[in-house]
Amino acid sequence: QVQLVQSGAEVKSPGASLKVSCKSSGYTFTSYAVHWVRLAPGQRLEWMGWIKTDNGDTEYSRKLQGRVTFTRDSSASTVYMQLSSLMSEDTAVYYCAISGYYLYYFDYWGQGTLVTVSS
Amino acid sequence: DIQMTQSPSSVSASVGDRVNITCRASQGISSWLAWHQQKPGMAPKLLIYAASTLQDGVPSRFSGSGFGTDFTLTISSLQPEDFATYFCQQANTFPLTFGQGTKVEIK
Numbered sequence: 001q002v003q004l005v006q007s008g009a010e011v012k013s014p015g016a017s018l019k020v021s022c023k024s025s026g027y028t029f030t031s032y033a034v035h036w037v038r039l040a041p042g043q044r045l046e047w048m049g050w051i052k053t054d055n056g057d058t059e060y061s062r063k064l065q066g067r068v069t070f071t072r073d074s075s076a077s078t079v080y081m082q083l084s085s086l087m088s089e090d091t092a093v094y095y096c097a098i099s100g101y102y103l104y105y106f107d108y109w110g111q112g113t114l115v116t117v118s119s
Numbered sequence: 120d121i122q123m124t125q126s127p128s129s130v131s132a133s134v135g136d137r138v139n140i141t142c143r144a145s146q147g148i149s150s151w152l153a154w155h156q157q158k159p160g161m162a163p164k165l166l167i168y169a170a171s172t173l174q175d176g177v178p179s180r181f182s183g184s185g186f187g188t189d190f191t192l193t194i195s196s197l198q199p200e201d202f203a204t205y206f207c208q209q210a211n212t213f214p215l216t217f218g219q220g221t222k223v224e225i226k
Contacts, residue, residue, distance in 0.1 A: 004162075035215070044206075044217050044218065044220065045206065045208075047213075047217075059213060062214070095163070097163075099210075103210065104151075104210040104213075104215055105153045105165060105169075105210050106155065106165055107165055107174075108165070109155075109162040109163045109164070110162060111161070
């Protein structure tokens with residue numbers, strides 16, 4: 001069965017960087033793109049962007065452009081999300097999710113990674 | 120960006136009740152809409168895509184309707200396992216955007 005398994009919870013200081021992984025199994029890794037979505041306390045879900053796992057192309061939300069980077073390791077069926085210059089407003093649960101390349105429905109989601117940014 | 124307005128934010132209902140949740144897009148999105156369910160501590164789950172198509176394995180008591188800007192998720196007869204948070208997602212244009220969620224609680 002399809003599984004997206006994310007790395008564990010993190011506590012970071014303001015100004016630090018974060019790297020969260022999302023390991024895929026149960027399907028051909030390059031058949032789906034991977035999106036990152038976050039849910040901050042009291043907010044609605046926020047789309048951060050996506051990476052096409054076949055060629056590595058990325059697109060980021062305007063809000064996070066310049067601070068966020070998605071990479072992939074096809075040999076490990078894993079996608080990584082890096083977020084730099086962390087602020088308290090980045091405290092959230094971060095999710096990876098997969099969709100087709102032309103249909104942007106999230107067929108499967110990861111379990112989420114809680115990230116707390118606090119001094 | 121396309122704004123998604125979901126209502127109500129919460130609803131109290133009993134087992135067997137019919138529940139309707141609505142989602143309105145700030146501009147037309149054709150049928151590019153999905154509904155997801157999330158239970159506490161678990162990954163979200165896709166229920167409906169293309170506004171009205173049930174994802175494989177989703178019970179038929181769930182249904183979706185709508186086109187353009189107005190959409191509805193209906194649970195025809197609420198079951199104990201349906202108490203969860205539901206949110207809509209537009210899949211028309213980047214950035215993808217979401218409704219604020221509807222928590223379905225036990226009455």
